[in-house]
Amino acid sequence: MKAGIVGLPNVGKSTLFNCLSNAKAQSANFPFCTIEPNIGVVNVPDERIQKLEGLVNPERVIPATVEIVDIAGLVKGASKGEGLGNQFLGNIRETDAILHVLRCFDNDNIVHVDGSVDPIRDKETIDMELQLKDLETVEKKLDKVKRAAKTGNKEAQKEEAVLLQLKEGLEAGTSVRAIDIEEDARTEYVTPLQFITDKPVMYVCNVDEEAAATGNAYVEKVKEAVANEKAEVIFLAVGTEADITELETYDERQLFLEDLGLSEPGSAKLIRGAYKLLDLETYFTAGVKEVRAWTIPIGATAPQAAGVIHTDFEKGFIRAEVISYNDYIQYGSEAKVKEAGKMRVEGKEYTVKDGDVMHFRFNV
DSSP states (O other), rough: OOEEOSTTTTSSSSHHHHHHHOOOOOOOSTTTOOOOOOEEEEEOHHHHHHHHHHOOOEEEEEOEEEEEEOOOOOOOTTTGGGGHHHHHHHHHHTTTTEEEEEEEOOTTTTTOTSSSSHHHHHHHHHHHHHHHHHHHHHHHHHHHHHHHHHHHHHHHHHHHHHHHHHHHHTTTTTGGGSOOOOOOHHHIIIGGGGGGGGGEEEEEEEEEEEGGTOEEEEHHHHHHHHHTOOOOEEEEEEEHHHHHOOOOSHHHHHHHHHHHSSSHHHHHHHHHHHHHHHHHHEEEEOSSSSSEEEEEEETBBBHHHHHHHHHHHTTTEEEOOOOOOOHHHHSHHHHHHHHTTTEEEOOOOOOOOOOOOOEEEOOO
16 A cells, blocks of 8 residues: 655655655755655554563564655646656556645745745645546546447446536546545446545645644645545654654654654654555554564454465454453453453454454464
């Protein structure tokens, strides 16, 4: 599952990517510094795995991860191939969620591609290009569906009505995710077309150091502007986060954060947010060999969760032995949880809960 970092050129995307992945993508004070998308696999910060490590004392610990893609900056006219438009739009289509970086700070020394700081205008520039690309998709599909609808095909007529609603919304500047379509129709006709503006989005407001803990007026404007989008908004000082990652010791980093009034780096909040945005959750396996976080879609059943470890576990699933995370922490070991009668045996229908500690029994 991949989250793509997008935005206008020079808003801090590559610097943010470096903070998240320590992959050191090239960043510089000029547009189109990123041409090929950089990909980083980022650990999801989760204090639960550290607490399990303290109790189990395993040989190794493997946290959950999320893939972050740093995509080239987009400009007006990208939907018609301007700048790196077609490449950008192809790269973004391959991601599962969007982290849209908006410049929310003033600094005369850093060039803005449009000459002034205005996050709402910047957001609308990107939205419009993505919406125009989605409009192309709708129009191509409509051409095919209209012919079938004219013959009296009821299914095609239903689909045509949904596509016309999408077309009208996109032409009015509304992203697909914010167009009010019934859930069944959305599942059947909208989701399969993989619209770019239907992807879940988090707006990442890049603020200056002074606003790292509190945000600023630009952030409030962004929150107002996206209120109807069911989108997340977070703010962090990307340049400052980059400075923090350069510090050598944990104690130095903590002191820097405390000076800013922060309890943790904003990047940690962003990674957890991206994980949720992708509709992912975590279950754990805990033994002396390893404590490991496994990533599953929210709502996964016990056999599906077992299949993430190995397909044979899903095929031959018999049962799952489940301990809730809170019970594991309260009793301090698997043996004591069993003694207290808190280990549950669950079958194929069980929906895994975030934080479950699990063992699987299977036979192939």
